[in-house]
Amino acid sequence: MDKKWIARTSILLGTILLTWTGVDSIRAAAYQRQYLQTLHNARATPSAGHAPAPGAPIGWLEIPRLGVSGAVVHGDADHLLKRAIGHLPDTPLPWQTGNSALAAHRDSFFRRLRDVRSNDVVRLATPHGTFEYRVRETLVVDPEDLWVLDPTPARTLTLITCYPFNYIGSAPRRFIVRAESITSREQVRLQS
Amino acid sequence: MLRTLVSACVFAVLAFTGTTAHAQTIDDRTFFTFSQPVTLPGVTLPAGKYLFRTPDATTGRRVVQVLSADGTKSYAMLLSIPAQRFSAPAQPEIRFMETAEGTPAAIKSWWYPGKTVGYEFIYPKEQALTLARTATNSVLTTASAQNDTTEEMKGADLTRVTSSGSEAAVTVEEKPAATALAGTSQEGELASSSIQVAASATATPAPVTTSATLGIAPADDTKQASAGTRRTRLPQTASSAPALMVLGLVMLGVGSMLSRWPRLGM
Numbered sequence: 283m284d285k286k287w288i289a290r291t292s293i294l295l296g297t298i299l300l301t302w303t304g305v306d307s308i309r310a311a312a313y314q315r316q317y318l319q320t321l322h323n324a325r326a327t328p329s330a331g332h333a334p335a336p337g338a339p340i341g342w343l344e345i346p347r348l349g350v351s352g353a354v355v356h357g358d359a360d361h362l363l364k365r366a367i368g369h370l371p372d373t374p375l376p377w378q379t380g381n382s383a384l385a386a387h388r389d390s391f392f393r394r395l396r397d398v399r400s401n402d403v404v405r406l407a408t409p410h411g412t413f414e415y416r417v418r419e420t421l422v423v424d425p426e427d428l429w430v431l432d433p434t435p436a437r438t439l440t441l442i443t444c445y446p447f448n449y450i451g452s453a454p455r456r457f458i459v460r461a462e463s464i465t466s467r468e469q470v471r472l473q474s
Numbered sequence: 475m476l477r478t479l480v481s482a483c484v485f486a487v488l489a490f491t492g493t494t495a496h497a498q499t500i501d502d503r504t505f506f507t508f509s510q511p512v513t514l515p516g517v518t519l520p521a522g523k524y525l526f527r528t529p530d531a532t533t534g535r536r537v538v539q540v541l542s543a544d545g546t547k548s549y550a551m552l553l554s555i556p557a558q559r560f561s562a563p564a565q566p567e568i569r570f571m572e573t574a575e576g577t578p579a580a581i582k583s584w585w586y587p588g589k590t591v592g593y594e595f596i597y598p599k600e601q602a603l604t605l606a607r608t609a610t611n612s613v614l615t616t617a618s619a620q621n622d623t624t625e626e627m628k629g630a631d632l633t634r635v636t637s638s639g640s641e642a643a644v645t646v647e648e649k650p651a652a653t654a655l656a657g658t659s660q661e662g663e664l665a666s667s668s669i670q671v672a673a674s675a676t677a678t679p680a681p682v683t684t685s686a687t688l689g690i691a692p693a694d695d696t697k698q699a700s701a702g703t704r705r706t707r708l709p710q711t712a713s714s715a716p717a718l719m720v721l722g723l724v725m726l727g728v729g730s731m732l733s734r735w736p737r738l739g740m
Contacts, residue, residue: 285732292729299722303715358709372520372705374511378578379601380518385709389716425707433519433549444711451717456708 306364310390313365317353318342321409334375336362341376341408343367343384348394348402358385367391373431373440377410381434385442388453392443395459404439404461415439415461423456430458437463499667502586503527504566505543506662511578512570513605514540515597517550518578524549525665526566526584528593538584538593545671553628554593555614555644557583558652562590566662569655574608582611582657587664591649596632606635611656614644 317339334340334356341354354376358368367386374380386392404415415438422445423430430440439461444453507523523543528536529551540550563585571582585592594614597605602615612634632644 285735289729289732289735292725292732294729296722296725296727296729299718299725303719303722306715360710363709363711364713368709370705370709372511374518374520374578378513378518379516380520385711387711387713387715389713392711423708425710428705428708430708431520431705432547433517435517435550442708442711450720451714452710456711 307390310365314353317355317366321353321407336371339366340369341406344405344407345394345398345402346405347399348397350391350394352386352391354384354406363387370431370442374433375408376406376413376437376439377408379435379437381431381438381440383431383440383442388443388445388447388457392441393447395441395443395457396447398459402461403464404441404459406439413437413439414464416464417459417461419460421458421460423458425454425456427456430456430460439463499527499665501527501529501671503665503667503669503671504584504586504662505665506566506568506660508660513573513578513580513601514550515552515595515601519549525669525671526662527665527671529671536593538595539671541671545669548671553596554584555596555632555646556591556648556650557594558591558650559585559655560590560652562588563661564588566664567592568660568662570657570659571605571613572608572610572657573605577608579658580605580609582613590652602635603639606637606639609637612636612642617641617643 320339321342336357336359338356339353340356342351343354344351353366354369355362355366356369356371356375358370362368363386367384369375370383370385373383376382388395398417398420400417400419402417404417406413406415421430430442441459441461443457445455445457446453447457504526505523506526508519508521511518511520513519517540519540525541525543525545527539527541529539536554536556538552538554539548540552541548565587567585567587568581569583569585570579573580580597581595583592583594597613597615599615599619602613606613614632614634617631617633632646633641634644635641
């Protein structure tokens with residue numbers, strides 16, 4: 283009798299947990315479709331340059347070789363990172379000069395960052411144009427290493443996720459990908 | 475009695491001027507603390523404390539260097555021309571130009587206390603055209619879009635571009651005519667001459683070792699001290715989903731095993 287009760291409770295709790303995580307994934311996918319539509323509309327009618335509201339989609343990130351893609355929203359709050367790639371609001375927006383930083387979960391949008399290589403192309407489409415970057419380096423740093431957000435003279439993209447990738451729970455370190463804007467000359471070569 | 479009084483006055487004057495001379499520095503170094511990102515020619519700085527100075531106060535187009543608060547890292551070397559105001563500020567002052575609502579404020583000029591001649595920054599053409607669209611006043615830039623590096627700007631013809639896109643040529647003068655100030659301002663504080671500043675003449679930070687890499691050759695980019703942003707840690711990007719999923723599977727497994735236990739006769 284006791285064993286049956288324990289068995290049923292375990293099965294029930296296990297089902298609830300799996301359903302909960304499944305629903306989260308489905309909701310994230312729905313948000314992505316919604317953000318994509320919003321971005322298409324924003325590109326058709328670009329705004330007058332007002333700063334985006336927290337949670338507003340600001341672009342679509344792709345790393346073609348890795349198959350990474352996802353909407354980028356303004357802000358890095360927990361609830362935003364559950365459904366999109368977040369832009370750190372205290373760094374310049376991607377269409378502004380400087381070091382723009384994006385963060386995402388290592389078990390969802392940035393899961394394949396573990397396979398990133400130097401010179402991989404990163405593409406970020408925004409209402410203010412599409413920007414291409416080339417990966418220059420990857421780093422493993424501590425959460426307190428805020429120097430990765432320091433300003434840069436050129437347009438730079440810094441991607442942040444937790445490390446190690448296989449860690450279960452709150453990972454102790456951060457995996458950083460630094461990519462620099464591709465010059466117009468390189469862009470022509472890429473397109474040809 | 476008179477001698478004592480005169481001595482006291484001389485002492486007071488010397489003490490005052492001595493104090494003033496100690497506060498002023500040859501390179502006009504000044505701290506500014508920004509609570510939000512700010513835009514300068516060619517760079518957007520995140521919120522934080524920065525050191526402004528003139529590494530070489532010569533005539534003509536004066537260079538302004540922007541560094542981290544401790545002076546160890548140089549973030550920008552900017553060209554400026556003299557600008558004059560009607561009255562000297564009592565404190566170091568930054569003047570912003572009007573920008574689109576919600577976008578980082580763009581710095582137009584920098585003024586040192588006690589001086590009516592300050593520094594008006596020259597913006598690269600593309601950036602100036604973007605700023606001018608929403609600025610109330612014109613933006614100082616180069617006449618040609620090709621002159622975007624600091625070296626090219628040094629000898630380039632200058633112009634002021636307005637929101638309508640019209641341009642007016644600018645003649646650089648050491649003592650230009652005084653103009654009324656526009657835009658919002660922010661005060662700074664004088665910086666001590668004891669701060670050792672980076673000697674770098676470029677805005678590119680020097681390469682240093684990083685904490686670790688994953689076997690990919692590091693680029694020239696850098697490990698720098700934080701510019702004093704409010705953030706204290708990089709964002710936490712690990713969700714609880716994997717742990718919950720594993721736990722859910724384990725519980726399902728345990729439940730299934732227990733429910734079959736009587737039949738298995740274990």
